[in-house]
Amino acid sequence: MGTKSVGLRRLHSATAAGLGMVAGVIAAVAAQRNALDAISKRLERLEEQAGHQQRANLAMQQRQHWELLSKAIDDPELAEVLDLYEVPVTAEKRRQYLFANALYTNLLCYHRMGNLTLDEFFKHARAMFQNPIARDYWEATRHDRASLKGTEEAKLGQMIDDLLLQLDEADTEEWWVVGEPPTDL
Template structure:
């Protein structure tokens, strides 16, 4: 009988040890999970903050871009500094091109900060490029966009090039139906 009680006590001790080990493992896993959740929450916060900071930086850059273009459009001597077009243009045409650049850059910035989807960007651009001066500007700066390969701006520029080709080849005056919006990629 003593051997039997000893065996039961040994079994109870082994079960208790296993339960203790399991409880310890469970507690360690719970603590580890809590730590991982805390790290994940911190990373999400940092990513959100970085995105917000990136958007703020982009907005600041947009504001500076507009201020510089405004100064150039107001002063013919400064406008000459921005004569980067493929063909020589008059001061008046240069100022119009600079304004077209400001319009396009504004649209691009709206897309980059998330205020416009790619589809909405396309639709706004389709309307903007109905203006012949904006189209002239676009064609006069084609050589500048050639260096943007592999960037989102290059993809959007190519999308506009394709749209302009479709608009030029269209046999309808209903420009608002020309081209398929790209959807959001």
């Protein structure tokens, strides 16, 4: 009987030790899980802040771009600095191209900031390029876009090139139905 008692006590001790170890492991895992959750929440907040900062930076850059273009539009001597077109253009045409550039850049920045989906960007571009001056600007700056290979802007530019080709080939006057917006770039 004494042997059974000692055996049971050892069994209970071993069981208690095992349960204690299991409880310790569970507590450690729970603590690690809490720490990982806290780190994950912190990363999410940092990513959100980074997104806000990126949008703020894009907005500031767009403002600076507009200020520079405005100066060039208002002052023909400054506009000559931006005359990088392969074919010479008149001062009037240069001002129009600068304004077309401002319109396109505004559209591009709105998309990059997340204010326009790709579908909305496509539809706004389709409307913008109904204007013959905007189309002339696009053609005059083709060589500039050729240097943007592999970028998001290059892909958007190619999307617009494809759209303009579709518009030229369309046998309808209903330009607003021409072309399918891409689902992704």
